[in-house]
Amino acid sequence: MANYNYIAWIPLLPLAGFVLLGLFGRRRFRGFSGILGTGLILAAALLSLYAAWQYFGAGAGAAGVTAGGSAYKPILAMKFTWLSFSPGLSIDMSVLLDPISVMMIVVVSLVSLMVHIFSLGYMKGEERFGTYYAFLSLFSFSMLGLVLSGNIFQLFIFWELVGCSSFLLIGYYYDRPSAVAASKKAFIVTRFADLGFLIGILILSFYGETLDFGTLIHRLTTPSPQFLSITSASFLGFSLLSWGLTLVFIGGAGKSAMFPLHVWLPDAMEGPTPVSALIHAATMVVAGVYLVARLFPVFSLSDPPALGVVAYVGAFSALIAAIMACTQTDIKRVLAYSTMSQIGYMMFALGVSKYGGEGGLGYMASMFHLFTHAGFKALLFLCAGVIIHRVHSNEMNAMGGLRRQLPLTHICCLIACLAISGIPPFSGFFSKEEILLAAWQSNKLIYGVGLFTSGLTAYYMFRLYFSIFWRGPHGVRQAAGDPGAGDAHGSTPVSMNLPLVVLALGALLAGLIPFSHFVTSDGEPIDTHTPLSFSIAPVALALAGIGLAAWLYGTMSDRPRRLASAIGGLYRLVYHTFYIDEIYAFITKKILFNLVGRPAAWIDRNIVDGLMNGLASFTAWISALIKGMQSGKMQDYALYFFTGIAGLAVLFIYIWKN
Amino acid sequence: MNQIPLTHILFVSTALFFIGMYGLLTRRNLITMLMSVELILNSVNINFVAFNRYLYADKLDGVFFTLFIITIAAAEAAVAIAIMIHLYRNLNSIDVEQTDEMKF
């Protein structure tokens, strides 16, 4: 068995970066904090690649694949008890290697590396440069830890940590109230979802009597005593297994911005753009997908209803996000909704999948899409970063005709748009085809939604593309007319261009990787063969979408405006993203704050505390009441004296006799 | 034996006790109050003597006690009156109702 102990260094290197930069980044390491952070993540990325090579490639025969079959088996590279609750129930810190985790560490470390490099240019001159890299390192550490977790609670720990680093990075521009609000929102919404996750863990671990993924999955997919107890116990008509898995999925949905927990994601774009690329496009937001994939055997084999929930939530989110993306004018928001939509694809791909063999196509497709999406979405965001860097605005309406000024960015962005739209031979095409095929095989309704959404995707992405790079020259003017911009950011530095090129290559080529040979639901490689005829519909729809976008936004015209006014109310509804934010605000502000919080605070001050103060006042009142007893008159005293004697005598002679 | 029954004497002493008590509680002059206390003491004296004579004639405990009570009452009265005189100097009155500066 090959030695995988070095894997632990993959998350630990960025952690070291965080500690060093967090402690000294402000002063001592300030000058080279970017280099330090990037160097460490580079090392981690190299290690990840080596690990992938060892697991899938060279070492396959010895380690990844067992001697008998050709399946990739999970390997627990290391494990120590972190916190023990009772025998069998403990949080272990472990490193679990299986196809998806290896795939994920590669994705995470590579995208992270790109973003680190990109940020060297993008964030240059920021006051809290060191802190920025510290947070990035923290995120990389947490995310790598998350994907390597072999224990559901370990995963939860890193899950929370990525949430925190996301919070810190969204709020990086802390003096902007909108950034602060967005970071708060992101944290709280995902926290709320994590509550579901936590309770789900409690349910699963209580009945599974373990927190270890391997054991848990084994117990809950075979008719073990634990399996029988969790399926026989029910609550409100569903078995506790369904409850547990659904709650865990809620956690995943929160992190992955599934409807209706997606509200934080568009706002999260307040963070620096490279951060959006890393966290809110490529890695963290797919954690929910990863989580479902991690527990996929349980979902699939033991509890189809919960998997159904996954499928429908995913499909609905994909659709609604795509619709919302069509009306947004902030580039990053468009990209955010597009992310949400693409994650919806991944989710429903999992939801329609089965476990094992050919039936596991959806699972494989989902992971494949995750893989390709990470590349092209990060590319899109980095392109957006370059553009924003140049234009100093997020508004698409303020741009246009940038293709001459930013030729490289233009090409990269075009590649990415084609990839996400599913145009062959770009990477998105391959993964999306397989998702649609899996949906077709399992659920026609979802297939329909997916197909329609892919058309929408092509439309809104090219709406974005044309708005920025083609339509009219006024964006140019604005950029040129801004003297500060011209001086400071006259040309894009290499550190920003390099990642674009690397990622663009990825978006071009990643689709050619025989993904199904590596990552499948049960580790057995499968062969996928998509019939050519099947691809016609999605590609045609995508081309139609591109055409529509070109017609509307290719040149300066008032066509978009006329179209918008033609569908009036509907447009406004979509433009305001179905007023979901307002509904949330109503629930929190009006109901939680005014109907629960305020009364609680009031009751505490006035009733509970009032009771205590009332006791004191009561005592004082009694005291005032009886003060007349001490009248100062001696004869009254004598009378009390005498009454006392008489009272005692009567009481003890006649009444309280012994 | 043709003597007055004990109960009669006790009745007298009880009456004296309550007369004293009444005086103490109603009279406003301190001297009169002091006299009322003396009445109570006298009722006690009668009790002692009567009990001694009627029930426990073999020893003289009661009678001795009476003697001491009389003596002490005298001492008490002396001090009390001295204090009252002093009070009169300060207050120009020995009305008990006026000695209520300190209260509540």
Next chain:
Amino acid sequence: MNLSLFIIIPLVTAVAVMCCRGLRQARWISLAGSLGQLLLSFVLLFRFGQERAAGNSSRMLFEYRHSWFAAWHIDYHIGVDGISVAMILLTAVIVLAGVLVSWNKGPWSKEFFSLLLILALGAYGFFLSLDLFTMFFFLELSVIPKYLLIGIWGSGRKEYSAMKLALMLMSGSALVFIGLLGLYYGSGHSFDILQLAQVPISAGVQRTFFPCLFIGFGIFTALFPLHTWVPDGHSSAPTAASMFLAGISMKLGAYGCLRVATYLMPDAAREYAPIIIVLATIAIVYGAFATMMQKDLKYINAYSSVSHCGFILLGIGMLTRAAINGAVLQMISHGLMTALFFASIGMIYDRAHTRMVDRLGGLLKVMPFISTIFVIAGLCSLGLPGLSSFVAEITVFIGSWQHPGTMYRLATILACASIVITAVYILRASAQTVMGPVKDPQFSVLTDAAWYERLASILLVAGIVVIGVAPFWLNDLLKPGIDAFMVHAGQTGLLK
């Protein structure tokens, strides 16, 4: 190892401080004294580990017994198990931090430091005691210094708060007192915890006196609805006193609930568990909601303490091994966290002269260190992994969940839900104070933390992080004590 040193050193320091002249001498002597305590507690930790490693498995280590009031069979009897060692460490850390943050405390600095050290003495004694009388002695010993600290050096409605605190805590200790008498006469005339644990205590006695003891200690640890001293007391207290109050004093009650009430009367504890759990859950949820509406940073932390201490009581009420373990972890974790929180609030208040959330803003720009500390405390409070609260709360949750029964489950779910509310109020508070634009131009000239404040903060943060990152270390320390507790409580059957 002579445990009485824990009582002697603070006492000697307190007296020495009273004898010295001026702030400079007072603070250096206090610093030396509290450093000595910290060192001593590390020595204790080390020696304790050595003894345990050497196979000494007796219930309590380093026992010392000296007859005090022979007529009543009252002994001065001290000794430690893992739980007490942890609590002593906590106390030492917080006292040192408290001395450091009060570096420039005036006027009457020697009185201030002296009282602080006497408070520490009370806490040490309480955690060391194995005799209920001794324990009660130290419990009450720590009430009046709090009154003075709040009343003299406090802010706001300090006299009112101080009086309220003193009276409510005294009511608590009066209840404890009745419970102790009941135990004494109900068990064969002994105050010795170890002896009492051997004697079967009749159901009637347990039923009558468990509530006395539990509520009595509960008042110290903010048992709903007797928690109202907490917001007022904490908010009026000077920084060091707040730290001590929330960090240690509230733990005295929790420790008492555990060590005395529940340990000695497990049957009654089982019987009353539903009530305890309901009250604890109310405290957790209601405290969190009440916190959400607060405007004053200290009130925020005070109410959140009510909510967080609810976890301790919840854990004790659940009576499963993991829950009890979680309760103890929460005692320590909350102690450090809330002390850090109060320290940072104090530093902010010292500079900005306001604690109102809506008047602060953008502090991160002007005092990055303090703001970072504040945010770390906040993140700990909302249970971020890697910091201590997470470990404690998760252990409580897992332990509570092991208690079957719909009501218990519901309580656990509500308790879990409170972490979301916690996130809401913590983030609101930090967003408004630390982040955002600098609200008041006057703030821009404020200075960041001085060396002593940094030292205090780093000390506390170190504690939080060490527990958060390596909880197994603390857990191993606590394990024998909790195991013995569970064996005595006869509750091991509940574990799977």
Next chain:
Amino acid sequence: MGIGLIAGLQQELAVVLIVIVLLFIKLGSDRYRTETILGLVNVLLGINLAAGLMMAPTQTVLFGGGFHTNELIILEKNIFNLGTLLISLQAYDWLKGHKLALEFYMLLLSTLAGLFFMISAGNLLMFYLGLEMSTIPLAALSNFDLEKRQSSEAAVKFIMSSAFSSALLLFGISLLYGATGTLDLGTLAASDDNLPLRMAGILGSTGAHALLVFAFVLLLSGFAFKISVVPFHLWTADVYEGSPVPVTAYLSVISKGAVFFAFIQVLYTTFRPLARDWYNMLVLLAVLTMLTGNLFALRQDKLKRLLAFSSIAQVGFILVGMTGSPTTANASVIYFILVYLFSNLGAFGVVAVVSAMTGKEGIDDYKGLYKTNPFLSWVMAISLFSLAGIPPTAGFFGKFFLLMSGAGRGNYVFISMAALNMVISLYYYLRVIKAIFMDANDHPIGRLKISLLPAIALMVCVAGVLLTGLLGWVYDYIYSLSANF
């Protein structure tokens, strides 16, 4: 007889001797300055205390059973010698300017002698004599602030109330005598179950029991008056307020304590047959006393009056302790009185010093005292904490043992009432602390120069307050003496 008489009466004789010495000085001339006289008296009192402490423990019975003494009683008397010395030291500042300092001591020491006889009394006659011998001079002492109207008023109230109360007490004694035919405390106890034979003939056995209970109630009222049990307490506050501070201190500590010693002996030896009756009575009275004392103390603005009500409340606690079993009750009560002596004299000592130098006695006047007089403030604070029962002061131990003794009977409702009252009482003690330490004052009491003697007294009090509790052997010693009680 001779030697035995002197040995048994040693302490009483010593006190009387001092009185006689003073009398001679008075007769001799008034050449001496007051300070000299005060110094001499204090030395004499110190010698007296030392002599008492060194006295060989004897067990004596004199005057045909009328007077008895033993180790415990000697201890009690030593406690009072100490208390008197402390009061005398504290009174220094006040007496310095008083023209009748010698008379003050003569009266004070007569009182003390009376109390000694009362404690040692073996029969009711001796008891009564001792009681009156202490009361009458005390009434005169109350009047010793000669120019103050309040002082006269207090004295009048005191003498009249105590005359009335002793009349009722005597009435009770006469009934008791009628019922049992004896005045001897020991014999009364022996007339246990074969109660009053003769009276039973007249009244029937129920009637005889009723008569006995009635007599007991009257007797109780006499004791209750002296120790200020509600509802017989009403004189207390007024007299305490009006009297000079040292006299108040004496009243509240020495005279009260002595009556307690007598009372507890009478209860547990003489009236043991009626134990079930008096137990309930004591419970009732204790609760009433604690509550009333505390409720009144809450609203006081004058420190002396507050201390008066606080001392009433303390009596309630002592009664709680008294309800326990004989040994624990006795030990706890004596111990508490020792503790109470230190604590109360500490508090009154401060009041005495401040009052003698500035004439201020209101709580408001004490605002900001700590700024100017830290020593006095700490003495006051420690004493008040002890009164409130806060560790590490001895008051904590005293209260704890009192309630523990009371709890021995298993009446936890009663003990809860007591515990509740401890909380209430804390409030008003803390009010004083608040005034001293926390409140600002534009015209605080100035920096006072404390004379040596009062300073010594205050330090002794503080030392006593701190050490009596922490040193466990003090209680154990008292307990061992009480064991054969």
